Amino acid sequence: MDLADIIRDLGALETSTLAAISAAPDTPALDGIDVEVLGKKGALTGILRGIGALAADDRPRVGAVANTVRGAIEAALAARRAELGAAELTERLARERIDVTLPGRPLRRGSLHPSIEAMTQIAEIFEQFGFVVHESPEIEDDLTNFQMLNIPPDHPARDLWDTLYVDIPGHLLRTHTSPGQIRVMQAMKPPIRALLPGRCFRYESVDASHGFEFFQVEGLMVDEGVTLADMKGLLDEFARAMFGDGKKTRFRPGYYPFTEPSVAFDVECLVCGGPGCPACGRSGWMTILGAGMVHPVVLQYGGLDPERYQGFAFGMGPERISMLKHGITDLRLFMENDVRFLEPFR
Numbered sequence: 001m002d003l004a005d006i007i008r009d010l011g012a013l014e015t016s017t018l019a020a021i022s023a024a025p026d027t028p029a030l031d032g033i034d035v036e037v038l039g040k041k042g043a044l045t046g047i048l049r050g051i052g053a054l055a056a057d058d059r060p061r062v063g064a065v066a067n068t069v070r071g072a073i074e075a076a077l078a079a080r081r082a083e084l085g086a087a088e089l090t091e092r093l094a095r096e097r098i099d100v101t102l103p104g105r106p107l108r109r110g111s112l113h114p115s116i117e118a119m120t121q122i123a124e125i126f127e128q129f130g131f132v133v134h135e136s137p138e139i140e141d142d143l144t145n146f147q148m149l150n151i152p153p154d155h156p157a158r159d160l161w162d163t164l165y166v167d168i169p170g171h172l173l174r175t176h177t178s179p180g181q182i183r184v185m186q187a188m189k190p191p192i193r194a195l196l197p198g199r200c201f202r203y204e205s206v207d208a209s210h211g212f213e214f215f216q217v218e219g220l221m222v223d224e225g226v227t228l229a230d231m232k233g234l235l236d237e238f239a240r241a242m243f244g245d246g247k248k249t250r251f252r253p254g255y256y257p258f259t260e261p262s263v264a265f266d267v268e269c270l271v272c273g274g275p276g277c278p279a280c281g282r283s284g285w286m287t288i289l290g291a292g293m294v295h296p297v298v299l300q301y302g303g304l305d306p307e308r309y310q311g312f313a314f315g316m317g318p319e320r321i322s323m324l325k326h327g328i329t330d331l332r333l334f335m336e337n338d339v340r341f342l343e344p345f346r
Ligand code: DAH
Pocket: 175, 176, 177, 178, 218, 219, 256, 258, 259, 289, 290, 291, 292, 293, 312, 313, 314, 315, 316
């Protein structure tokens, strides 16, 4: 090949390539031409391979022509690329057009389980009274669940708490959150204002008002000079915050081994407001918690001197409170987790 051949080939390559570029239908086609012509193993390089056979004086001329051809092809590629790019963008925008006026797909919102909702509200109220939430274990020992709460083995009051035992000797599933009182007293010094929400278990046959698994929220306040009047004031205030202003409340004598005196705390029936209805057993009242002044023996087991410290404690069922507030009549609904029951709480 001589100089003239090479220059002619370069010219021919330019012509055919420019034609191919203007005919290219899309950017992938342009990419193909780019590689075929300008690539490392492309047509332009192929022609320039012949340069070695030329006289040294001719080589720069071929180089200059080759550069012009390369420049022309590159410019044509760029121009066509811009042209096709704009068209493709327009087409893509049309294809991917989003109708912002269409309604969105609704996200299904989760919600708190009504037991948790009630416990959260209870905790929020008592936090305002300076109570701090603590946890205590679901697997307890007999000592803490019973004996240190002034319920010795064979005490008839054990019948109040039918117990599920576990495989570890001396251990059980706590039947109430009251053992948390002992743990809090052993762990900290007065003044104590503790709230202990948690799951409890009893060996019960399940019916509309009994579950073998349910929640309780325990409260404990211990300090010097705490009186029954402090307890009454606080629980009345709690009922007001929980059920609204102006509801009547009352304290009745009760019995728990770990408090002396012990009381039951009632709020006027939220369904009938007093005269009596099926929901309140025609009494006009609903019991929301048990409470009392912490028994001196219990303070002692907690490591506190009953001559110096007094306290009160209370225990309530969040499911029961939720039932009163929402007019729910069957406790079993709380643990069955049927979404149709949970749905209205969203
Ligand atoms: N632990 C009791 C129960 O499960 C409820 C209770 C009553 C807790 C009186 C207390 C209390 O702290 O003072 O029935």
